[in-house]
Amino acid sequence: MSYLAQRLLHGAGVVLGVSVIVFGLTWLRGDPTSVLVPLNTPPAEMERLRHDLGLDRPLPVQYVEFLGRAIKGDFGLSLRQRQPALPLVLERLPATLFLVSSALLFALVVGIPLGMLAATFHGGPPDLLARLAALLGQSLAAPWVGLMLILIFAVRLRWLPSSGLDQPTGVVLPAIVAGLYPAAGLVRLLRTGMLEVLSADYIRAARAKGLPERVVLFKHALRNAALPTLTFIGVQLGFLFGNSVVAEAIFAYPGMGRLAVDAIGARDLPLIQAFVALAAIVVVLASLLVDSLYVWLDPRVRLA
């Protein structure tokens, strides 16, 4: 079986597993009816509802029914908006994808040069500075970063909007909040990777035959150090997605994370279930994309 077919099968398995988690959410408190109805509902009413919803049947039966409906995109009605939950979330997906990819772009644009710089000037001031920046980036609370960015760039300097997505520039500050932690990780990873590669024999050979340092760094070293970076991005996707929820909440960004946060107060479980499922599917699809990039970039994977 080819590598990609294997990954595809694995992805399908993961999505099936996620469906168990999403189904399990309703049963987390023992009795899902208590989540679905207002407080102080009379017991008789609860009993009737339980029967109507099929909640008195065996769990596996309920799961299979849930799965059947979920595959058709039916997660039930949003409790708050009284509309099918999935379309409500799907409607917000493009905005979230825009934010997540901007955050990824930010992480790459900041992380790669800083990591390279640190490795090239290993032990020097740029190295120390990059390492300090990475350590800071991994120790800052996302909501705080967001609030400080608003304070500086929106309130004081008035350079960028503090909320919404009326102009495309509205994505800048949220993207920094969501991308900061992965950027810091990327600096560390690329620095270590480059240092490892730079001490390899083929780099010494490239230098010995008189190649310009620029060619050695970018053509020989970076290409090889870039592969772990790709893996890293694959693993960080979920995290990027998670942090975008915080970013969307801070900046009133019209994505699906904001929709879910707004649903917290109403305990709108169908909407949140649709959100969890969709988020996981997006992450699985994105990691499949990363896997196929791997095949394209690294002939060893293709031929193995």
Add this chain to the structure above:
Amino acid sequence: MSTARASRRASSSSTPARRQRRGRLGREPAVAVGLLAAILLAALLAPLLAPYDPLAQDLARRLEPPGGRYLLGSDSLGRDILSRLLFGARTSLLVGVLAVAASSIVGSVLGVTAGYFGGWWDALIMRVVDTWQAVPYLVLALAISVVLGPGLETLIVVLALGTWMTFARVLRGETLSVRASNMVLSARVVGATDRRIMLRHVLPQLSGSLAVLSSLMIGSTILFEASLSFLGLGIQRPMPSWGNMLLDGVEVLDTAWWVTVFPGLAVLLASLAVNMLGDWLRDALDPRR
């Protein structure tokens, strides 16, 4: 979140270049330990150190800037920010430590048994880990908090659920290599039970990774607590936590910066301290050095 980073840091390989690579930050555990000790002490002694009751409101003295009657200023209900930070440290650290304790136990049991027994058990555990990692952590945390209702217990459960698979994944990998060692083979030859081999021969070998991962994970949970409490899913007001203090600052961000700035700095210092400690521990405990 930090799964990739932590696993990489915990099991990174040793090369000669690596030795020189340890930068100044890595060689200075004193800074990290000192900082951490100060934060722990401040949390423990909060009732003695706090100048005011962290819950006492004084509406006549709302939003007073730092430096006057209140060292770090007061918030929009006239509560002393310094006192709230000190008591908030208790909540934030307690939550972090308990969550990591729970997740490290669950994660090591699953990871070590998966690596040791292999076969279908290993395959099952690893598929569960994969599935769990596909759901963005904050998304899952949000969903679980909504179902269980927010609060201290929920927060600990949710944080543990978000970190156990990092322990499982790393410790499984390390168990695989320890299992093949002569030491484990000889123990098996003399008839030691699986249980005994895992507890007495495998687990002690993993204590270094466990320590490194735990400290890094405490750093992550402090950040997560801030995010979740900020979304209203963590510690409920009025009980102070660093995360919900950030939330208190939102409405007055443009007029009273100190309400937001100080809790964020507290999170930064605490997570900086554990991250530095984790980095240093990793280097110091690496037996290959």
